[in-house]
Amino acid sequence: MSDRAPYASDPEQSRGRLYSTGPSPTRSEYQRDRDRIIHSTAFRRLQHKTQVFLHHDGKHYRNRLTHTLEVSQIARSMARALRLDEDLAEAVALSHDLGHTPFGHAGERVLHAKMAGMGGFDHNVQAMRVVTRLENRYAEHDGLNLTWETLEGILKHNGPLTNADGSPFGKYASEGLPAGVSDIPASQDLQISTHASLEAQTAAIADDVAYNAHDIDDALRAGLITLRDMIDVPLVGPIVREVLELYPDIASNRQAHEVQRRLITRSIEDVIATTSAEIATSGVKTSDDVRHAGKTLVRFSNAMAKAERGLKLFLFQRVYRHDAVMGPVRQSEAVVAGLFERYTDTLDMPGRWGIDVAAAQGDVAQARIIADFIAGMTDPYALDEYARLFDARPDFR
Template identity: 55%
Template structure:
């Protein structure tokens, strides 16, 4: 019995169309039931690295409660917002969701603390960048298919993964300021040499939607988690961030006897709604101004089109400044982050000095590698760890392991 061809929903002319994809590095037969971007989304969901996100923390290391975000729950929230933006703007929802689901695959255990620690010990060998690590995972480290390493994603998915925050090169070919001093991560340059990703252009509107969805989810989630952890009070936030204060006043006028948990939910719900609606309005305005007729017009227009308005951009900066001071640098959080960094550095030194302490899959043929590639192998192993596994390995190798609570 023949399988019916997939129905392609109508898209805006500037959207990414999977039928016009630049393809996969290793050619594969076309699916009769899924678009190419749909297949990419499914491959991310079934990846080992995606499952590990369940036990990688977001801000709170080894949280005692079950209601704080992990990398997985954050990723699901980003994907939901990215799909909403894509639908409103006439974009390919599957590609937007693929990029949202894949954007944190390269994160280490213990959130940004783990990344900073791994970057520090990897400085002599090119450093560590979670975005570059995500690319390594989907192009090399996942081993699920007989015909290739990685997931063999479409060009558009790889481009969006690398450039969702914008170009990596200036018009004159120099690295953007973020990479000016240390250079673009080697993993990105190596893959770009094999399959050029046009590092000097913007990514698709779908990638831009996934990037701004990450910002929105971060703001709302860290407010929610910080409040539930008791790191700051609702009124502290309201006084520091005028928009949040206006929402609180509105909520208390409507529901004067509301309990704290529901008050928090009402606030975060309003934050997400306001930010999403602002992005849709601003992106619609910017797209009408540029009048792109193809996805390449989006890439070549010289600026990000799916973003906040200036007013909400100021709010976003305000909320991030507040969270930096009251969550990420809170007196209760800093000692835990310091000990988490110590765990990562201890593990790196132990495995670098004694590679046979790693499982056979990781230690095999490592004696044949030069120092830089041996370090990268160790970094790949540590970056893939969940928080729990990293602590278990530390206990196995060291006499004292911090509790991280």
């Protein structure tokens, strides 16, 4: 990338990999990370993991894989406009959900509750376990052996984990740091009290842009809301009014797509303009300056951030807590809880997992292996295992 800004991440200055590899004549280090992620088993599993609506319902709802691809596209577009390393932004975006459980956040909530007192369950840390330990394809090492910068971006998806004094920061302030943070194989210390690179910050906000737009689209497809329900909703309301005025007579699915594309475009343009100003006023000159800037530089404008919170509140109240969503959620929570409890009682796990859990020393070590196994399941596999163990299969329809 010849036009890379001085504060962008430079693959030639990467802090490297835990295990050394020979140079590639055709790919940068971050391109190699991207390729390793795409070819991983965990990445393929995303196609059968729930985003919001269970994929069994059909109707072309997003799953974790399609969501991840949308995040990747948005992150790459913003990185290009900001003169960052597009490949690192893409690699972080492609890997950000590798630690998610089956059945979306429902499965994560159950595992977190079951692991209470044992470090809990955190999908960002679980993604780190996937890419550093659980993927077992390579001849010479476990994990994908990603660069320091990609690992940093995965771990700091929500920002720093601690304050400078080591006390838990942000969402970890109330519960403490999740298990495994201090035991992540990497080439150097991941500096959990600092911010991530601009590329990682870009991938993180691309996540918000993507799911705001596609959750609206999926909710419209499901019939949970209509466009007119959103006329007065912050952020999206003005766009809905604009589209209905311009195209009052076209099919509703075309109107919905027009709203979605305009929402994505305006969100991206707002982030680019706001971030460009933040970079300029912050005075950062290098990627390390970004890490020690003391704040997130890639962000929405204040006005859009406030409107985006209003949109999220609407989606929470009208979509995420809708009976049509919560019914399957409760059933899927029961599936994950049932699997965890049965595996804990019997250690009846297939293949190498059964061998590993039987050999583990102590309840905590066994519980972590059980959580690893369940977290890696696709929705269909979780249901198959539930049927095997309980001779019953929930019907989400």
